[in-house]
Amino acid sequence: MEGRCAVETWTEFGFSGTPYTPKIKFGLGTNVFLCTGSDEVFVFSTQERKLRAVLQFPGPVSDLVECHDKQLLYVSCRSGVYCISFPFLLSRVQSSPADASSSPAELKISSDFLVVGEEGALSLLLVSSVLLILSQRDTSWLLSLYKTPEQTQSSSYEMLGSFRLPQVLADLNSDTEGQTGTRRRPVLVCVHPGHPKSPSSSSTSSSEMTITDSHFCLEPVLFKLLFGIDAALARSPVILCGLPDGRLCFLPLRLPGSQLRVLRSLEQPVVFVGASVVMETGPGLARCLVAVGEQGRVVLMKTDKGEPEGGGDMAGFIEGCVPGPVVCSFVDEHHLYYSTGSDLLVLDLSEGSSWREGKERDGETSRKTAAAFQSPTSLNVCRVIALAAPALNTTGDVQLLGLTIRGQLQRIILPAGREDAGSSNLPSTQVGRSVRDLLSAIGDVCERASVLKTAIKSKNQILRHLNHVLNISFLLLANKNSEEHLPMQEKQIRCYAETRWSRLLQKDSLNLTCVLDNSSPYVLEQGWTLSITVFPLSYSSSAEGESSSTNFSFPFHNLNPGETLEVSLPLSAAGDTSFPMRVSCSLIFSLSSLLGEEETAHLPSLQSSCISLPLNTLTVDWLHTLQVNSPTMHPISRNATSQSSNITTDTVQAFLNSHRSRCAGRGEGGGEGASKAEREQCSASVRVSSELLRDTLVLKSSDLDPRGPKSTPQNLCSSLLDWLLYESPEGVKMGHQGDRFVLSSSVVHARGPTGDTVKLTAKEVNVGEESLRAIEVQIESSSIAAVCGLHHAVLRRIQTLLQIAPERAASTMRVQSLGLRQALQRA
Template sequence: MDGRCAVETCAEFGFAGTSCTPRIRCGFGTDVLLCTGSDEAYVFSPQERKLKTVLQCPGPVSDLVVSHDKQRLYVACRSGVYCVGSQLLLSRVKGSPADASSGPPELKISSESLVVAEEGVLSLLLVGSVLVTLSQRDASWMLTLYKSSNYEKLSSFSQVSGDVNTEEKTEIRRSPVLICFHSRDATPSSSSSNSSSDEAPTQGHFHLDSVLFKLLFGVDVALAKSPVILCGLPDGCVCFVPLRLPGSRLRVLHSLEQPVVFVGSSGPGRCLVAVGELGRVVLMKADKGGSAEGRGNVFIEGCVPGPVVCGCVDKNTVYYSTGSDLLLLDLSEGKSGEEGQGKDEETRRKMDASLQSPTSLNVCRVVALAPPTCNTAAPGVVELLGLSVRGQLQRIRLPVRTEDSRLSSGSDSQVGRSVRDLLSSIGDVCERASVLKTSIKSKNQILQHLNQVLNISFLLMAGANGAEHPPLQENPIRCRASTSWSRLLQEDSLTLTCVLDNSSAYVLERGWTLSITVFPLCPPPSAGVENLSTNVSFPFQSLHPGETLDVSLPLAAAGESSFPVTVSCSLLFSLTSLLGEEAANLPALQSSCISLPLNTLTVDWLHALQVSSSKAAQEKITPHATDAIEAFLRSHRIRCGGNAEGGGEGGLKYSASVRVSAELLRDTLMVAKSSDLDPAKTAPENVCLSLLEWLLSEGLGGVTTGQKGDQIALRGSVVHAQSLNRHAVKLTAKEVNVGVEESLNTVEVQVHSSSIAAVCGLHHAVLRRTLLQRAPERAASTKRVQSLGLREALQRAEHLLQQIQQSRVSGVFSGGASTEQMSRTLLDVYRELREKPLLII
């Protein structure tokens, strides 16, 4: 460095005090903006050496920034951020008096110019179309992003403030540093400098080498080519947040453990420099020596004479002021013939030596510096703009530097190392990109699976929550069932086979489970449904559209009487199947699942009948009822067509009947079986046969029996079978004329058995099927409709079954006071059933 610095005072503004750090910012064109901590801000032209405008603000000014298109000026005050258009400033300048003695024009900023009502904003930054503010709220720092078009709040980040105990304190209250870094290979934008790497960066914006950018901020940020907002806080933390990366948060890059004065890049762009108030300097570089596995960040920490009041960086040089002197710190690496680790060690030695002996420029009392500029009139001469402690704006011209060795080109070894570093960086990026690609593919598969689950859920929920559906409408995903008898280890048992039918357009993938719950339709009042219910789960891998899944489960053993039963089907989906192995790290999801009801099936006594071909197959059961009950039933048996002596039907002494209109029956059978027979020409005997066949094989409610077609042994219009509780039963159907206003042709179905439980169960099953299977309504038949409370009759039949299950008997009663009371209740219900035969018209 030859010669001494030339200092020239351009203007005097005065200094307000210690409220905020004074700042010098780039303004409109070659103008500069100044704020000294007072309520006034200034627009000054260094070329004309003229104060153009004085801005009178609502409060002390903490920072200023000009938009990239030079059309707006943003001013940060205590009450918020104000915006002033450049046209208003220019009109004020042009309209001012020509006499210089009258003073510079003044512009008062009113409350109408308030665009961001955020109190305590200390720093401003514009990054493209985003306005960034940094303020302090109690014990934390708030970094907030706004749209510069409509000032809509985009996001906000917070950082807890830490106390820093410094040994020395300057007279000026330290304000936070807010800048933006761009990757060297990123696409240039309006937010960054349009100049080349050798020119001075735009105010508050710096470029970093792509390798260093990746190592400091991560590969994700480098791949996204996102600008990074960096803030240096008075508590010593250097924090950053990517601007365009979703889900970003404010993270700490380094801590100087003392207030941060300034942060920038040198090299150009190959080194990040941070300087603290007490003189601590941190250099962050990309280690280009050694193996590819050992490459990473190189942090060189040192200390320069302090305290540091202000500073700026230019290419390979850092300029900073201690208040008593202006110093120059040379960060250039020089040239070396060594390679690898030796080169890095030499670089460290040079940096340590440079930090220990900065060059004095012999300029004192500087409290604010603007980025250096090159004088076009004198090539090679560097000029600085500084603000003194007395408020004087000074132009500082540095002497010409004569060291030409630093400009020499790199050796072949340096070029080779650069190529190796570049290839290694490409390999690292490719490896990370491969991992990210695999992760994205996995997440896409999870999202597709979740989309299928949501579609299926909405489909089933819409079917379950619909207001009114046609009687024959069914869900596209439903269950149907069939019953069959099997013999295992000389034990007969009734097996239920459930079929899950996927008629939808969606695939039931992994994670789905078919859950089947079986519980009595009429549980005893003393026992809860939960105690009597049985639940079975069947996980499966996949069920494509049009496919079915068959599962079987034992329903009841021969001799049991807890019938009929309700079969509730539902689909369960486990949320842990979405994440696979990652679900192990989320204990809250281990028991989380979605339950979607499908449909409910009812298996009654008709489904459980074992039809035999002759009466010889009927089981002979010895009656065990009390004499009083026997006498009562024997006296009433004649009313239902039974033998008064009890021997005509081999002991089938209990009976019940249901009468159905022959006209209604023909229509019902035509709809249920899609018969081509003409109802008007159908013979009564054929109607009786068809009725019995329909009762034994019809899949009412989605449940069918294992006996269909010619497997049913019919002797005329009589069916002999064995019930679930191993008692013989007989079903008969015959034509009966009933006089209701006029003669009505009906078909009577009679149930005979030696077990009152079998009679009541089969009567309930016949009644339920004739009620739930609807035939087309005819207007002509409304004149002969006789309402007998069929729904109430069905409820009474279910109540009788409930009483039978409560007494735990199958056609016999034991002694005891409670048993006699139960028997009396059963007889009352049964007598009402016998004396009032039901008629369905």
């Protein structure tokens, strides 16, 4: 085939994500019907080069077929088959407003046009006055036959019969449908024996029957060999069904007792079934049936001559495989045209006469056949997903009508090959057209290369993003495996927090500010979510089996190395006593963020897939929830009773007075007020070695000298209280209400989360007979819950202090002699 093809775009309309494969169908006159698989059918005029009408149906359109003699159009939809007459359609188009002449007429097809209410119709075929509908049921394929009425206005369609064919166990179309979201319709064509002579078919000439996409005439000998002597003698048209499971079935239409039988299996979804002349034996008769599979398998069915010794003719099957996949296909008298989605190719079938002659077939012939199938000619036209029947124009060139994936309707002209054509003396018009064709082909190749370059760039970005995710995952998993030996401050990705009280609408609430610190060399890109789960340290599930945990999610985009992400969340309201609380932090990555929205929509299972990586766990105890009273506002006095009365509000004081009076009524003997207050106050104490505090609290400050004034017992007491309240040994610290003040006293007054006043006192005492010096921290409050919670919090702090203390044998023996480790274990 000499020269290059010319591509001309006639119109463009967008469509995507259709449930059925698109289809182009020539109608009456110069009209073309475009079925894109959506709920719309477009009517395009090739003469006017414009879109004339848009037919809107109640659901996605799977197939359409026209009746030329009665000027009817049958359309299969989800709810059944609709019938529209061409005169009615033209009248509605012509009655459109004059100002809308530039835009197509939109016609909404209602249920009044429904003629056959058979749901799930996939393919249609009209043979004379019989309408065939192929649909899929749960376990079988159903081919239904309906007789069309004589009068076009009638809506009575008589059912003539139905034929069932069981489905195979594995549907070959299921994988393709799951990946692309588009379902391939079955192929329905009609094969006539020789020239049709029935009156019902006389309106269509044999030449037209040869090139139509659903009817063609087959050589009588091949017809008899393929479908049987009975069908040939009865001159019965034969219906060929190419199913998505790979089977090619046939049904003699006018033969009594006929059944659907399997003629051949392609073992892949059938894309196209047609006929080719290959060798001329008579005008309009085809000598070869052609079946094409989705993965590129091609089966040629032709007549093989028998041996001279007396062997008769027999049906020969030639199988080959062209470079696939095959999106759409068509044949003319000598060529097979097919599109892979990225290129349009043509295979010369006229060479098939030498591929197999007689019954013998040696190795050299097999190699030639395979090479012929594997070497089609590229036409350099990309992204074609539907083809119409080929035709010849006035100059002898083959003309195709194609639909691209972007919704462009293109006319593709292929120059015919001529053996006597010379390349030395070409007319100027042909030279100009060749240049235009060459530029068009270059444009198509450049456009295809641009699409491939964009796809490669997108895949590279996805791989780079996935590589970052894997590196971060390995880093966090390595931290988790060694978190018993790795301090939290040394983790490259970690969380720390700060508690802070706020007041809104005359109600106090405790908030937690959590900070995600990225000290790793990796960027936390889009797709990551910081997940925080808050739950009490000691809780029991509810009666319904639900826990009292609360989860917070904070998606973020980019967190570069060295940056932090700060989020706030409500921890509890005033009066809540569910402390201590655990705060579990983790990073969650959504796998759907690796792909775009369109790719993710075709993979619903990926939308809920994610990776969860734990970071670290924080603990919020009673010390973090205290509201410390400023010493400038409330001067510290040695009298604990007067201090308590000065720092409490009237409401709390009234509550305490009433509590004292109730306790006094229950007391024995009714002593004085001092003894009553002594019984009402709850207290607990913790003692820790003074030497241990000097080694851990004083020496770690660069400006402190253990032999200086800072190492006095008074300074040790205030340093211990300051460390208990304001340091964050485990990643959580208490926020400051204003500027932080330095504790200059060994007594601290504060208010707990329940509103009760608490008093923390630190003093140096002698322990044991050896007069070992220790610092005693005493906790006092009228609330036993506050005393227990603070006692537990102080013990946790002292346990952390023992873990960071220097390992000295003498100090260790003294600490153990005091029994503090046993007390911490009990706590």
